Amino acid sequence: MDPYSIFSDIVAGRAPASRVFEDDDVVAFMDIRPFTPGHVLVIPKQPARNLAELDPEIGAKLFQVGQRLAAALRDSEVAADGVNFFLADGIAAGQEVFHVHLHVIPRTSGDGFGLRGRPTSPHRADLDYLASSIRGTLERS
Template sequence: MSLDGTYDGGNIFAKILRGEMPAARVFEDDHVLAFMDVFPQARGHTLVIPKHSAARNLLDEDPAVLSQVILGVQRVARAVRAALNPDGIVVTQFNGAPAGQTVYHLHFHIIPRWEGVALGRHAAGGMADPAELKVLAEQIAAQIS
């Protein structure tokens, strides 16, 4: 899919927001929802999405919404750091299929990194164990301030 297009309210993240699909939820406020990526590139890979948006990507988003989303990203990234003690954290966001975007609802990836541990491929690894994701979500959620 290109950078341009119409928002599809049937995308997986929209379904998660409506409670139609399960997710290992980490954090939620009036503006964002954070949950574990079911195809993680690393242990603790967390996604942050805007709750009230029809933006397919960063280029489509209203700056007022985006400012609240990035504050949520920072808050969750700090909790990932506190919970998992990684050596580094990647925060990334894709715009369009050629850039790696696979779900067309604006979202940010928070990916903890450890020295000597290879990073999995985006959207190409195996599905994580839901029970393990739930435990990780609880560990990270406990660190949200």
């Protein structure tokens, strides 16, 4: 794995970042291209290009820190009414920086941010078929 990314530089202190949280495992900082004011990224200090490479305990820590940040975004000057978490895993999912990162996006009414997909309404038989396939894969792993 190529350990280089801008996030590795931030962890090492070689690139600037407006940090909001840091411990031995993760660092959280302001996104320089925020979807909404107060948008924060939470990253593991140990680089992982994707979720398959991420230690599950560190993955849990990303979300624990995200949860704390969500509360802080509500109580700070950001005054968020809600919060979205977003994590892109792979090119098809929109991942641009190949160092796992959790977006913590504060939301307010009318902020203009949102998912722009078109939900479908599959038949129950199709849902059951896919559920069986996924369940089988989980049981083998």
